[in-house]
Every structure is written in structure tokens, then in C-alpha cells.
Amino acid sequence: MQSLPLPPGNFGLPFIGETISFLTDGNFAKKRLAKYGPIFKTKLFGNATVMMVGAEANQFLFQNENKYVVSTWPKSTSTLLGAASLSVQTGSFHQKRRKLLFQAFQPRVLASYIPTIEQITIRYLEKWQSLGCLTWYPELRDYTFDIASTLFVGTEDGSQTILGKLFETWCGGLFTIPITLPWTNFGKALKAREGMLKEIEKIVLQRQTEQNPGNDALGILLQAKDEEGNSLSLAELKDQVLLLLFAGHETLTSAIASFCLLMAQHPEVVARLCAEQEQFDHSQPLSIEQLKQMVYLEQVLKEVLRFIPPVGGGFRKVIKECEFKGYLIPQGWTLQYQIAQTHKDSSIYTEQEVFDPERFAPGRTEDKQKNFGYIPFGGGLRECLGKEFAKLEMKIFAALLVRNYQWELLPEQDLTMMVVPTPHPRDGLKVNIGVR
DSSP states (O other): OSSSSSOOOOBBBBTTBHHHHHOOOTTTHHHHHHHHSSSEEEEETTEEEEOOHHHHHHHHHTTTTTTEEEEOOOOOHHHHHOOOGGGOOOOOOOOHHHHHHHGGGGGGHHHHHHHHHHHHHHHHHHHHHOEEEHHHHHHHHHHHHHHHHHHHOOOTGGGGGHHHHHHHHTTTTOOOOOOOOOOOOOHHHHHHHHHHHHHHHHHHHHHHHHHHHHHHHHHHHHHHHOOSSSOHHHHHHHHHHHHHHHHHTTTHHHHHHHHHHHHHHHHHHHHHHHHHHHHHHHESSSOHHHTTTHHHHHHHHHHHHHHHHSEEEEEESSSSSSSTTEEOOOTEEEEEEEHHTTTTOOOTTTTTTTGGGGGGGGTTTTTSSSSOEEEOOOGGGGGTTHHHHHHHHHHHHHHHHHHHHEEEEEESOOOEOOSSOEEEEEOEEEEEEEEO
């Protein structure tokens, strides 16, 4: 295998390589894809990295988890998520812990979350309508954090607590160069993590003294036992709660903001969504049955996640040298699979640069053309655990928004996308919201 060539590409500067371009240029992968083809090398976060683009590359990685590759994160991310966090575990331990955490996302539990999500959504929509003109993205961050903190740890209005304030600082350091100095984003985020863990510990210890642990995610985790009959340690509970808050907030805010932006740009899609919503009795609370009947809304949300995926890609560490498409992938290197570029692959999607929910209609189903050609939630053993929760919250938000409200983008704003930590419009999505 040694005689095989390395992929083409450029390592960039000493030590940091091309990290700064990767973090600041929304077209980083697209430019190199055009120059080198679907597999190329670069240097990110201090590591030699191979980027692989396309459904076949995704399949190769997902099917060789624990054989050639294991999940990895940039050092800044893994440090801030914490050593006990599910996201940094690998192998059989990861599988066991994943089973435990999945209990918080089973269909029965998800159905029990609906009334809370609906109540918080209505409250926020009424607030935004009373404001009229607003910068929506920071508001959406508060909205998703309130839902996550209520459902996962039983803390209402979490965005207004010390936990919510620290959380914002913590998120700011997740994808950065990990320089531990008090004034760097990473240094500030480390300090915020300490503060958050203290707050989460108070919540956990309080809950452990109560007779009924509760049926939110924390309650489920407090009662959970692994196959050996052991409960989670306090350190592990804290890291898992932190992960749940992150997963239920960061990427979801991005997806919901993208929905709001794209709908403002496609009034013909909104008209069809409104027509679909007319079929339902708006005086009744939302139910799983009702949500399942919103077929066009489902297509629209799928297209939002294709068009602007909240996560651009995922990292893997090479544990055994391997070959892909005639290139050597050395042991110890990092691999990144590309979600955003897979979703723009013209061999899978017709007119891939056009926003078109019809591509997911029965009879077309472009996402089914190739295995792992549509992967907004990743795939394989490490597919996003909260996938169904995210889809549920997006659907409730979108349904209630289009039923009762209309919104338009304010002029003179920068709508180009910042990519870190997740895609969002540079000026924060300035809109005017009114009653429909």
C-alpha cells in the first residue's frame, strides 16, 4: 500500500495549516473540490487531514467505523464537550452509553414533549409579533435553549438563567484554535464550561434528593442503568447533560433560522404550506398524528436541511492505514466527510443550487438515489441521536409560524452565511413579523 500516492492538496502554513480559511470561508471545501477533485489533503487544527466528498466516501467511512476509523473532534471541541461526553467515546463503550441516552428520544418520550414545545413556541411567536421588527437569530437561540433546558433538565426559561448566559460563551469556543489564555474564545469557553458544570451539578444533586426523578431527559438518565447494572457517575451525568443542551440547541437554531430565511425568499412555498395547514383544526393541540399528515411541510424541512445543513461535515481519526479511490490514507491522519458538498452533488440532485422541496416528493425521492447521499444527521453507528427530536421541534415551530404569522426580510442587511459554529446569516436575520 505504501506505493500508493497521497491525495492531492496543500497543507498550508506550519502548524495551523489551512484552519483559518476552513473556519472563515464558507466555500473552503467547494474551492478545493473544484481544484483537486473529491478527495484532497489539507491541514486543520494541527492535523494532516483528508477531505472526502460524496456518497461513496460517506459509505466507506460509516461502514468502516472502528475498523479503519473512529470518531474524533478538533481538540477545542472535545475539550469543551468533556472526557465523559458520549460524543467523544468510541467503540463498545460508546454503543452502550448511546443506548442509555437513546431512552430520552424514544417515540413515546418524544410524543410527551409535544405540549411543552407547542407552549414555548406560541409564547415566543406572540412575543416576536408584539416586537414587530427584530433580529431573529439571537431570539431563536433563546427559544431553542428554553425548550432544551425545560425538556432535558426541567429548568424553565433557561436562556435567561446563568446557565444560558454561560452557554453562549461556551459555544463561541467550540471550533477554535485551542489556546488556553483568558482573552481567547477558547479560554473564555473553558471558564464558561466550569461555571456550567457547577450549575448542572446543582440541578442534578437537587433532583437526586427528590422522590420522583421526573420524566425529562435528566430524570431518565438518573434512573438509567447500563448492562452491568451501574448508574451514571455525577461527572458523566454532567457531561451528558451539557451534550444534550448543545445538541438540542446549536444545530437546531441554525436549521430553524435557515427555514425562516429560505421561506422569506420563497413565498410560493409558504403559500403551499399555508394551504396544507388549512386542513387542520387549529383549536386543537398538535398531536403526532396531525404532524405526520403534514407531508409537504416534511418535504420543505428536508430541503432546508439539504440546502443549508446545520453541520457541514464530521471528523474521523484513521486508526489503520487504508486505501480509497487509489489514494493512501495514512494511520494517524484525520478524515473529514462533507455533508454540505454531498448535498450539492449533481449526480444525486437535479439543479442542486435551486431550493426545490418537490425533489423529496413521492416518485422523485432524490435522497434515495444513493446510499448516504442525504446525510443532514450524519450516518452509521454515530448518526445523530437526537435526529427525531430535532425534526419534531422544527415541524412544530414551522407549522405554528406559517399558520398565524407572516414575515419579511428587512432591507440593507448582510445575509451571507457565517459557518462557525453552525451556519447563520452574518447580520442575525433582521425581519418584520406580523399576524397573517
